[in-house]
Amino acid sequence: MMMKKIALFSFSVLCIWALNTGYTIAKHTGLSLDINKEFKNARELYNRRENRKSLQSAIEIYQNILKQISGQDETCNKKRAEVLIELSRCYFKMAEYHAKDNNEKASWFEIGEKCGREAIAFDQNNVGGYYWMAQNLGEHGSISKFYFLNKKGDFEEALKRAEMLDNPQNPYDYSGINRTLAAYYTPRFMWGNLDKALKYAKKMEDSPRYLNNLSVLADLYWKSDKEKAIKYAKYAINADLSQFPETQFENAFEQKELAEKWRKLLE
Numbered sequence: 001m002m003m004k005k006i007a008l009f010s011f012s013v014l015c016i017w018a019l020n021t022g023y024t025i026a027k028h029t030g031l032s033l034d035i036n037k038e039f040k041n042a043r044e045l046y047n048r049r050e051n052r053k054s055l056q057s058a059i060e061i062y063q064n065i066l067k068q069i070s071g072q073d074e075t076c077n078k079k080r081a082e083v084l085i086e087l088s089r090c091y092f093k094m095a096e097y098h099a100k101d102n103n104e105k106a107s108w109f110e111i112g113e114k115c116g117r118e119a120i121a122f123d124q125n126n127v128g129g130y131y132w133m134a135q136n137l138g139e140h141g142s143i144s145k146f147y148f149l150n151k152k153g154d155f156e157e158a159l160k161r162a163e164m165l166d167n168p169q170n171p172y173d174y175s176g177i178n179r180t181l182a183a184y185y186t187p188r189f190m191w192g193n194l195d196k197a198l199k200y201a202k203k204m205e206d207s208p209r210y211l212n213n214l215s216v217l218a219d220l221y222w223k224s225d226k227e228k229a230i231k232y233a234k235y236a237i238n239a240d241l242s243q244f245p246e247t248q249f250e251n252a253f254e255q256k257e258l259a260e261k262w263r264k265l266l267e
Contacts, residue, residue, distance in 0.1 A: 035079070038065050046090060050249045052098045055090060062087045081123030088115035088132035095139065097253065102143050109143075112136035116158075127172050130162035134180065159184075171203075174210035174247065178203040183216045187223055194224060209244045211236045211254040218262065233262040 038061055045058035065083050069076050091112030099105040116133025123129065137155050141148025148155070162177045171178065178200040185197035197220050204213050214236035221229035236258050241248045 035065055035068060038068075039083075042086065046086070047246075049090075049093050049097070052094070055094055055098065059087060059090045059094070062090065077122040078126075081119040081126050081129060084115045084119035084122065085126065085128035085132055088112045088119065088129070088136060091115060092132060092136050092139070095136075097249075106140055106143050106147075109136045109140035113140065120158075125165065127162050127165040127167075127177075130158040130165070131172055131177060134158040134162065135176075138180065138184075168203075175204035175213060176210075179210075179213050179216050182220055186216070186220045198224070210247050211239060211251045211258065214239075215254055215258055218258075230266060233258060233266060237262060237266075 042058045042061035042065070045054045045061065048054040049058070062083050066080065066087075069080055069083075089112075091108045095105045095108030095112065099108055113133050113136040116129050116131075116136060119126065119129030120133065134155050137151055137158070138148070141151070141155070159177060159181055162172070163181070166172050166177050182197050182200035182204065185193045185200070187194050187197070201217055201220050205217065214232045218229045218233040218236070221232065236255060239251070239255065241251045241255065244251060
């Protein structure tokens with residue numbers, strides 16, 4: 001009986017110590033113990049991003065998480081960067097898939113770019129900050145060429161830095177950096193560099209889970225190898241989207257656009 005009382009007392013002391021230590025760490029680092037739970041909730045809402053309200057709710061949770069991070073140490077700054085990267089991604093998706101017109105698109109892209117820049121300021125070694133900043137800036141530039149030309153250097157520098165930080169064994173955003181660079185250098189009008197475009201294209205040829213990759217490849221190879229271009233276009237148009245549930249939302253949009261763009265060329 002005495003041994004049981006000692007064991008119970010020891011367990012109680014251990015629990016109190018662990019709880020106090022947790023609060024001490026949270027206070028010291030400026031991170032709330034609920035942040036990870038909120039982060040999970042925001043991610044679950046983002047996973048339902050085909051619904052505008054769910055995506056908006058994810059944005060609101062991420063914004064609330066930012067307000068809860070009070071510390072100024074490295075741990076807090078890295079967490080801030082992580083949240084800002086998720087916000088930059090959410091704003092990009094909001095602009096790309098839910099905006100009603102180009103003015104709304106531009107507004108979302110601009111906020112997304114700003115979040116990406118802030119993320120970089122807090123953590124210069126997180127590939128996501130550079131990548132999503134460049135994505136928002138680049139797509140905003142497709143609406144306003146003047147806007148892009150004023151920030152072209154920032155766009156190129158961000159992708160250069162993202163490329164350095166990317167993991168070749170597990171490329172960021174389904175080989176998104178290679179996809180963006182291949183599309184950027186695809187020859188058109190008075191711009192482009194076929195050799196550079198092909199260099200990045202070859203790095204993403206084995207990434208079919210994201211149909212945007214195949215779209216970029218089809219466009220690029222139409223300039224140099226039409227047979228290959230047709231192969232990628234057909235694969236994307238006929239892809240079974242249920243095989244890739246995590247990208248099904250984006251893939252559905254891409255497949256529809258590809259069908260409209262390539263159907264006549266493939267007849």
